Amino acid sequence: xxxxxxxxxxxxxxxxxxxxxxxxxxxxxxxxxxxxxxxxxxxxxxxxxxxxxxxxxxxxxxxxxxxxxxxxxxxxxxxxxxxxxxxxxxxxxxxxxxxxxxxxxxxxxxxxxxxxxxxxxxxxxxxxxxxxxxxxxxxxxxxxxxxxxxxxxxxxxxxxxxxxxxxxxxxxxxxxxxxxxxxxxxxxxxxxxxxxxxxxxxxxxxxxxxxxxxxxxxxxxxxxxxxxxxxxxxxxxxxxxxxxxxxxxxxxxxxxxxxxxxxxxxxxxxxxxxxxxxxxxxxxxxxxxxxxxxxxxxxxxxxxxxxxxxxxxxxxxxxxxxxxxxxxxxxxxxxxxxxxxxxxxxxxxxxxxxxxxxxxxxxxxxxxxxxxxxxxxxxxxxxxxxxxxxxxxxxxxxxxxxxxxxxxxxxxxxxxxxxxxxxxxxxxxxxxxxxx
Numbered sequence: 001x002x003x004x005x006x007x008x009x010x011x012x013x014x015x016x017x018x019x020x021x022x023x024x025x026x027x028x029x030x031x032x033x034x035x036x037x038x039x040x041x042x043x044x045x046x047x048x049x050x051x052x053x054x055x056x057x058x059x060x061x062x063x064x065x066x067x068x069x070x071x072x073x074x075x076x077x078x079x080x081x082x083x084x085x086x087x088x089x090x091x092x093x094x095x096x097x098x099x100x101x102x103x104x105x106x107x108x109x110x111x112x113x114x115x116x117x118x119x120x121x122x123x124x125x126x127x128x129x130x131x132x133x134x135x136x137x138x139x140x141x142x143x144x145x146x147x148x149x150x151x152x153x154x155x156x157x158x159x160x161x162x163x164x165x166x167x168x169x170x171x172x173x174x175x176x177x178x179x180x181x182x183x184x185x186x187x188x189x190x191x192x193x194x195x196x197x198x199x200x201x202x203x204x205x206x207x208x209x210x211x212x213x214x215x216x217x218x219x220x221x222x223x224x225x226x227x228x229x230x231x232x233x234x235x236x237x238x239x240x241x242x243x244x245x246x247x248x249x250x251x252x253x254x255x256x257x258x259x260x261x262x263x264x265x266x267x268x269x270x271x272x273x274x275x276x277x278x279x280x281x282x283x284x285x286x287x288x289x290x291x292x293x294x295x296x297x298x299x300x301x302x303x304x305x306x307x308x309x310x311x312x313x314x315x316x317x318x319x320x321x322x323x324x325x326x327x328x329x330x331x332x333x334x335x336x337x338x339x340x341x342x343x344x345x346x347x348x349x350x351x352x353x354x355x356x357x358x359x360x361x362x363x364x365x366x367x368x369x370x371x372x373x374x375x376x377x378x379x380x381x382x383x384x385x386x387x388x389x390x391x392x393x394x395x396x397x398x399x400x401x402x403x404x405x406x407x408x409x410x411x412x413x414x415x416x417x418x419x420x421x422x423x424x425x426x427x428x429x430x431x432x433x434x435x436x
Contacts, residue, residue, distance in 0.1 A: 002027055002100055002101060003024055003027040003028055003029035003067075003100075003101075004027065004028030004029070005028060005029070005030070006028075006029050006030070006066040006067060007029065007030045007031075007032065007064070007065045007066050007067075008024040008029040008030070008031050008032075008065060008066065008067045008069060008097075009031075009032045009033075009034060009063055009065035009067070009068050009069070009084070009087075009088060010024070010031065010032070010033045010034065010068075010069045010071065010094075011034050011035070011068065011069065011070050011071060011074055011080070011081065011084060012034075012035055012070065012071025012072075012073070012074050013033050013034075013035035013037060013041040013042055013051075013053075013071075014041075014071055014073075015142055015145075016071045016072050016094045016142035016144060017033060017035070017069075017071035017094070018033070018044075018045060019094075019142045019144035019145040019148060020069050020071070020094045020097050020098070020142070020144045021033050021045065021046075021049050022046065022049075022144070022148055023097065023098060023101065023144045023147055023148045024069075024097065025046060025048055025049060026148060027101055030050075031048070031049050031050065032049070032050040032051070032052060032063070032065070033045065033049055033050070033051050033052065034052040034055040034059070034063065034084070035052070035053060035055055036054065036055055036056055036080075037053060037054075038053050038054060039051075039053045041053065057079060057080055057083035058083075060083040060084040060087055061087075063084060063087045063088075064087055064088075065087060065088040065089070066088065066089050066090065067088060067089065067090045067091075067092060067097075068084055068085065068087070068088035068090070068091045068092070069092055069093065069094055069096075069097050070091070070092070070093045070094065070167055071094055072093070072094060072095075072138065072142075072161070072163065072164060073163070075163075075188065076091075076093075076163065076166045076167060090169075091167060092167050092168070092169060093163075093164050093166070093167030093168065094142060094143065094144055094164075095137055095143045095158070095160065095164050095167075095168065095171060096167055096168045096169055096170065096171050097144060098142075098143035098144040098146070098147040099143070099147075099168070099170060099171040099172070100170060101147050102143070102146065102147040102152065102156075103152055104132070104152050104153055104154050104155055104156060105154065105155045105156075105174050105281075106155070106156055106158050106171070106172065106173040106174060106175075107122050107126075107155060107156065107157050107158060107173060107174070107175045107177065107277050107281075108158050108160050108171070108173030108175070108176045108177065108202055109122065109157065109158065109159050109160065109177040109179070109273075109277075110159075110160045110161070110162075110165065110176075110177070110178060110179070110199055110202045111177070111178060111179025111180045111181065111199075111215075112179070112180055112181055112182045112199075112321060112323050112324070113179065113180060113182070113266070113319075113321065113323050113324040113327060114179045114180065114266060114269065114270045114273075114327075115138065115139065115159045115160075115161075115179065116138075116139045116159060116298055116301070116318070117267065117270045117297065117298055117301055118177060118179060118270045118273050118274050119135050119137075119139050119140070119157045119158075119159040120135060120139075120157075120295075120298055121270060121271060121274035121292075121295065122135075122157040122177075122274045122277055122278060123135035123140070123157040124291050124292070124295050125274065125275075125278045125283065125287075125288045125291040125292070126153075126155050126157060126278065126281075126283075127291070128287060128288075128290065128291030129278070129281075129283045129287050129288075129291070131153065131154045131155045131281070131283075132152075132153020132154050132155055132156065133153060133155060133156065133157055134146050134153045134156045134157070135156075135157045135159070136156055136157070136158055136159075137158040137159040137160055137161075137164065138159040138160060138161040138164060139159040140157075140159070143156075143158065155281065158173065160202055162189075162195055162198040162199050163188075163198075165198050165199060165201040165202055166198050166201070168201055168204060169204075170205065171204075171205065172205040172206070172210075173202065173206065173210070174209075174210050174211070175210065175211045175212075175213065175277045175280050175281065176202050176203060176206050176210065176211070176212050176213070176225070177212075177213045177214075177273050177274075177276075177277050178199075178202065178212065178213070178214040178215065178218055178220055179215060179269070179270070179273055180215050180218065180269075180323065181196060181199060181218060181219075182321065182322065182323030182326075200220070200221065203220070203221060203223055206223055206224075206225050207223070207224045207225060208224040208225065209225075210224075210225040210226070211225055211226045211227075211228060211277075211280040212225045212226070212227050212228070213228045213229075213230065213273050213276045213277050213280065214227060214228075214229055214230075215229070215230060215231065215269065215273075216229040216230060216231035216233070216234050216236070216237035217231070217233075217234070226280075228276045228280065230269060230272035230273055230276055231269075232265045232268050232269055235247075238276070239272040239273075239275065239276055240272075241256065241265075241268040241269075241271075241272055242268075243256070243257075243264065243265045243268050243331075244256055244257045244258075244268075246268065246271065246272060246275070248275075248276075248279075248285075253275075253285055253289075254275075254289060254292075256268055256271060259289060259292060259293070260292045260293075260295060261295060261296055261297055262295075262297055263302070263331070264302055264328075264331030264332075265327070265330055265331045266302075266327040266328065266330070266331050267297070267302070267331070271292075275288055298318075299315070299422075299425060300315055300316065300317040300318040300421055300422060300425035301316060301318045302314050302315075302316045302328055302331065302407075302409075303315040303316070303425070303429075305428075305429050305432045305433065306432060306433065308397075308432075308435055309402060310402030310403055311397075311400045311401075311402065311403075311404055311405065311406055312334065312404075312405045312406070313405075313406045313432045313435075314328075314405055314406070314407045314408065314409075315408055315425045315428050315429055315432075316328045316407060316408055316409040316410075317408055317410065317414070317421045317422070317424045317425030317428060318421050318425070319409040319410055319411060320342075320410065320411075320412060320413045320414070320421055321345075321347065321411065321412070322347050322348075322349065322351055322352055322411050324409070324411070325340065325352055325409045325410070325411035326351070326352050326355050328407060328409040329352070329355045329356070329358075329359045329360070329407070329409070330355060330359075332359055332405055332407065334403060334404050334405045335359070335360070335361045335401070335403070335404040335405070336359050336360045336361060336404065336405050336406075336407050337360070337361050337362050337363075337364065337396045337399045337400045337404060337405070337406045337407070338356070338360050338362070338363045338364070338407050338409060339363075339364045339365075339366070339389070339392045339393065339396050339406065339407065339408045339409070339410070339428075340363065340364075340365055340373060340408075340409060340410050340411045340412075341365045341366040341367035341368075341369050341370045341373060341392070341410055341411075341412070342366075342367045342368065342369060342410045342411075342412040342413055342414050342415070342416055342417070342424070343367070343368055343369065343412055343413045343414065343415045343416040344368050344369045344372065344412070344416075345412050345413055347411070347412060349372075349373050349376045349377070349411070350376055352411070353376075353377065353380050356377060356380055356381050357380055357381060360381050361381075361382070361399065361400075361401070361404060362381065362382040362383065362384065362396075362399045363377055363381055363382070363383045363384070364383075364384045364386060364392045364395050364396050364399070365383065365384070365385050365386065365392075366385075366386045366387060366388060366389055366391065366392040367387075367388075367389070367410075367416050367417055368416035368417075369412060369416075370385050370386065370387070371385060373411075382399075384399070388417065389408075389417065389424065389427060389428060389431070390431060393406075393408075393428065393431045393432065393435075397435055406432075408425070408428045410424070
């Protein structure tokens, strides 16, 4: 057993941490679980797991381990981990732990935007092909829960965030999907380059016999793996779409708007990436097309809430960075009244000005960063600065003409007013449904 008689200490007693504890225990390790939360966070754990509630930085002095495992969400480079790191021989993340015992194959998916939709699509198509296809990692189940099961899927769709990729060592996707790259998480990383280096770790163990699926024009390293490209801008890519027709090496394989519920150029890219990944596993195109017939796009990603007085209201709350905002604007065919704002993540909004000038009737800003955005875009398009999302929705309704779109695509995170993009999107949906 890989972990037999080793002491594995896990930081974080959430669902992923508890799954990692159970997985390590199953494989013969001595397991301890550490969290700054109180005893209530450790309920229902096996008796064999040594628990350490209220474990602050000072408590690190009492720990000595062979492997220190970080739960998702704990800052690899923060002071909390720095206190515990010297007390262990090796530092890894929860997905790395699971990868060392998982017996199936991995489709690893990363990118600044589109990861969750692509992961869902890959999972849906793999399941229809009888390969399991469980969605896990940064989306879906914790990877450790999947690796813990007695009956494991033959292939999984593994979404990988930059935070998770920071702590991989042996994790090896046989298909690695690189969707796109743009600045994000500048409140965590000291530079765009450091964020990019974290993302590029998805290729750490990729080699001959593996497949890399990447957006055309992306700057990725030269690899021994087979490269397959996709694009909505350059027909030279192996997979190309104009937003409706999807072609593979020039051959029409699907009409997206007729055969799926997906819409927009950004979703065309997500779909092509998923199709390319599944074709790399040898799944026939006919099986993939059939799998997509009943697929519903995830919530909060250019989700159509309703049409009122000839105006469409779209919930793109998942757009927590500027690349996602730009992609949402690029996908619109109607004039847009844009609602954006939220927490200040240190992003530079000047990059979206060209798309604002091209697609937007007016912008409504709100939240912590409302004034900063308004200052940048004034003179480029009409702008209203407000405080809350409620106020922003009512103002957008007044500004939207028949035939236009009210688009919530914040371009930043929600933590100034909401607990996450889901709560923000749910609140937007409720507000729109109540409009008269």
